[in-house]
Amino acid sequence: MNNSVRPLDIIFGTVTGNAQALAERFSDQCDQLNIPCTLTAAEDWAMESFGVTGRNTVLIFSTWGDGEPPDDAIEFCETLYDQKLPVSHLHYAVVALGDSAYDDFCGCGRRLDDALSNAGATRIMDRVELDVDFDDGFDAWMESFFELRSLQQLSTVTTNQVG
Numbered sequence: 720m721n722n723s724v725r726p727l728d729i730i731f732g733t734v735t736g737n738a739q740a741l742a743e744r745f746s747d748q749c750d751q752l753n754i755p756c757t758l759t760a761a762e763d764w765a766m767e768s769f770g771v772t773g774r775n776t777v778l779i780f781s782t783w784g785d786g787e788p789p790d791d792a793i794e795f796c797e798t799l800y801d802q803k804l805p806v807s808h809l810h811y812a813v814v815a816l817g818d819s820a821y822d823d824f825c826g827c828g829r830r831l832d833d834a835l836s837n838a839g840a841t842r843i844m845d846r847v848e849l850d851v852d853f854d855d856g857f858d859a860w861m862e863s864f865f866e867l868r869s870l871q872q873l874s875t876v877t878t879n880q881v882g
């Protein structure tokens with residue numbers, strides 16, 4: 720039996736760097752815990768990579784305009800919003816950054832989460848919505864994420880076929 724940790728793709732969408740900073744922190748933590756991960760800006764993400772099975776994906780996105788994605792991430796987000804990608808095998812979690820002073824608080828992260836869920840992807844954790852002061856909320860989210868992993872809910876257990 721081969722019990723291996725699902726590799727993790729961390730994708731971020733940002734304008735002023737907050738989402739990127741959190742994504743980098745998360746990636747550093749994964750490195751320390753020997754969880755194999757990739758870290759990619761949304762605009763650099765190859766959409767066909769969503770076709771690769773057996774991976775976890777964490778999306779860390781801020782919201783701009785009036786509930787819009789960060790400019791560089793518009794194409795990425797609209798592709799997911801359209802629900803035309805085969806993502807039913809995907810296991811994912813969304814970290815949404817925003818400011819509750821805006822009407823559409825964390826609208827980009829919420830739409831990404833809804834689109835993936837509606838397209839049949841599996842949400843491994845409830846979406847967290849971080850309001851302006853992110854650090855404590857993000858640390859708590861990371862702690863929950865790694866607890867989940869230690870419960871092996873994020874692991875893929877590949878059992879050799881019998882017979």
Ligand SMILES: Cc1cc2nc3c(=O)[nH]c(=O)nc-3n(C[C@H](O)[C@H](O)[C@H](O)COP(=O)(O)O)c2cc1C
Nearest residue numbers: 733734735736737738781782786817818821824825
């Ligand atoms: C012009 C402008 C528009 C924004 N619009 C929204 C919004 O509609 N909803 C929201 O939750 N936050 C909104 N925000 C807040 C950003 O999401 C927040 O500042 C976030 O930390 C930016 O993260 P980033 O540096 O990763 O882009 C807006 C901020 C600015 C400056």
